[in-house]
Amino acid sequence: MRYSRYFVHTLYEVPKEAETPSHILLLRGCFIYPAAAGVYSLLPLGHRVAEKIKNILRAELNAIDGIEVTLPVLNPAELWKATKRYYHIGQELWRIRDRRDREFVLAMTHEEIITDIAKKFLRSYRDLPVMLYQIQTKIRDEARPRAGLLRVREFFMKDGYSFHPDFEDLDAYYPRIYNAYLRIFARCGVTAVPIEADPGIMGGTGSHEFMLESPSGEDRFVVCSQCDYRANMEKATGLKPRRQDPPGTPPPMEKVPTPGIKTIAQLMDFFKISEEHFLKTVAYDADGELVLAVVRGDFNISPTKLANHLKAVRLDLAPEEALAEKRLHGGFLSPVGLEPGTVRVVVDSSVDDGTLYVAGGNQVDVHLKNVLCGRDFHAPEKVDIAEVRDGDTCTACGRGKLTIRKGIELGHTFKLGTKYTAPDAMDVTYLDADGENRPVIMGCYGIGVERLMASAVEQWHDEAGIIWPLTIAPFQIVITTLGKKTDVDQAAEELYRELTSRWEVLYDDRDESPGVKLKDADLLGIPIRVVVSQRGLKQGRLEVKVRRSGEVLFCSREELPALLEKIQADLMPEMDGLPFMPE
Structure with missing residues (x-):
């Protein structure tokens, strides 16, 4: 492809709305163009990258017996009502009506429509197992689209759905998809870390996320320093150090006036004790039920863990009106002294029996000292509802320390079980x-x-621009001419015709200065650059630069194909050492 005839219009100024490296560089390199917040056009270069990613997806899924389909973006609302997700999902789900006032949704995922197809055609054990997948547009009304392609409202997604006669068959197939995901990400040049995950709105019995560690990521996950335990923050567990009070008869509970003092920091200063000596109580509205969640003061409550325990679809902080109805007061909440059956109380496993705490007094400007779990309040629901902290001890090995890291979710796998196929669903x-x-x-x-495209840029870039992995680069080679001499143009034309029979080549034939051409080549991130110059022709050699390493090599015209083959082989992704799951 000739640069002068292609659609490339690079920018040298950083767009004001762009903050993350992938957003900045994909805009500057003319890979994407914003149509609205969270809605992007894929320009020719971006389209080529996306198509290469799609082809890798197809190759790996076909290799594990996947069969490609295409499902509609416009879904009848009655299918989503059957699974209750029409009611459970908030404003992220786009709900619309046609001219006959029939309700539809714009699919953010396709479980309902594919399950409806399965119901019609999978009638016998002879039809199972089967895995159907698609690469299709998804619509999600994100409240805060950000970071370019990392969080958008319209996007392509590969979603696959497997159907099995029993859980044993699903368990047997699951490692195949898990390992295919590792190969997909490796072939796309990104380093994916598989972690245990919470299924979220998808439901099911188990799931894994595949994370790229990145400062641009919105997700948090933990890793152990001594073993292979990895989990996202919504799923992770750590050992909770116990508090030991001195032996002896515990003193009675005591009311203490605390006018205007509400926060843990204020209370620590008032009582002259550290945060682990407090009970932190937060009120939630769980599907219309008022719930008090209680955790030791040095921990934070995980809303996801709490929602999972409660089996709540929606979990929000309780409004003041709901507290007032129960004669409770924000800032002074406590599980002590509540009338039985009036409020549901869930206590975190960090709260020890036999240990004294300071808690809210359920009265304005009052706290309680020497509160004892089991004596002053009961905890029939004591479970893990706390977020893991950086430095907590790993529960898997009991030795390592957990480190919290930021990451970008590249993919997600779920064992859905019967969530969508059960009698009360479809x-x-x-x-x-x-x-x-x-x-x-x-x-x-x-x-x-x-997102996978943007993640590759997040991992592979420098100050000059993108460094595309060879397998998903829009072009493998860029030919750049330096100087305006006829012999240079003629040599470049001949080289272009020769190389295009074996490689994907962008020929920069523009009448621009050498500085502009070289700067654009680095910005676009094409893996191999071949420079044709008058000086090089006089010396009988070509200059070859490897974008990833910055290495510059020189060779004759006759040696070039062999050198390009070697560079290409060196840039191909390695599959050895990936954390494959035994099949």
Whole structure:
């Protein structure tokens, strides 16, 4: 492809709205163009990268018996109502009506429509297992689209759905998709860390996220310093150090006036004790039920863990009106002295029986001293609802320390089980070999195409621009001419015709200065640059630069193909050492 005839219009100024490296460089390199907040056009260079990612996805999923389909973006609302997600998902789900006033949704994911297809066609055990996948547009009304392609409202996603006769068959298939994901990310040039994850709105019995560690990431996950334990913050557990009070008879609970003192920091200063001596109580509205969550003062409550324990679809901080109805007061909440059955109380496992705490007095400007769990209040629901902290001891090995890191979620795999096929959802069954009706078991697997593109840039860039992995680069080679001599142009033309038979080549034939051409080549991030100059022609050699390493090599015209083959082989991703799951 000739640069002068291609659609490339690079920018040298950093766009004001861009902050993350991928957002800045994809805009400057003319890979994407914003249509609205969180909505982007993929320009020719970006389209080429996306198509290469899609082809890698297809190759790996076809290799594990995936079958490609195309599902509609416009979904009948009754399918989503059958699974209750129409009601449970908030404003992220786009709900619309047609001219006949029939309700539809713009699909943010396709479990309902694919399950409806399964119900029609998967009738017998002979039809199972099967895995159907697609690469299709998704619509999600993100409240805060940000960081270019990392959080958008319209995007391509590869989502796959597997159907199985039982959980054993799903468990047997799951490592195949898990390992395919590792190969996909490796082939795209990104370093993916598989971690245990919370299924979230997808539901199911188990899931994994595949994370790229990055300062631009919005997700947080933990890793152990001594073992291979990895989990996102919504799932992670750590050992909670116990508090030991001196032996002896504990003193009675005591009311203490605390006018205007509400926060833990203020209370620590008032009582002259550290935060682990307090009970922190937060009120939530869980699907309309008032719940008090209690955690030791040196921990924070994980809303996801709490929601999972409560099996709540929606969990929000309780409004003051709900507290007032129960005669409770924000800032002075406590599990002490509540009338039985009036408020549900969930206590974190960090709260020790036999240990004295300071807690809210359930009265304005009052706190309670010497509060004892089991004596002054009871905890019938004592579970892990606390966030893991940086430096906590790993529960898996009992030795290592957990470190919290930021990351970008590249993909997610779920063991859905019967969440969508159960009788109270879409009621999908098959006849087994004995003629008995059995529920179909599902798995679900997603990867965002544009996010994967942006993540590659987050991992591979420098001050000059993008450094594309060879496998997803828009072009493999850029030919750059320096100088305006006829012999230089002629040599470049001949080289261009020769190389295009074996490689994807962008020929920079523009009438621009050497500085502009070289700067653009670095910005676009094409893996190999071949420079044709008058000085080089006089010396009988070509200059070859490897974008990733910055290495500059020289060779004759005859030696060039062999050198390019070697560089290409060196740049191909390694599969050895990936943390594959045993199949």
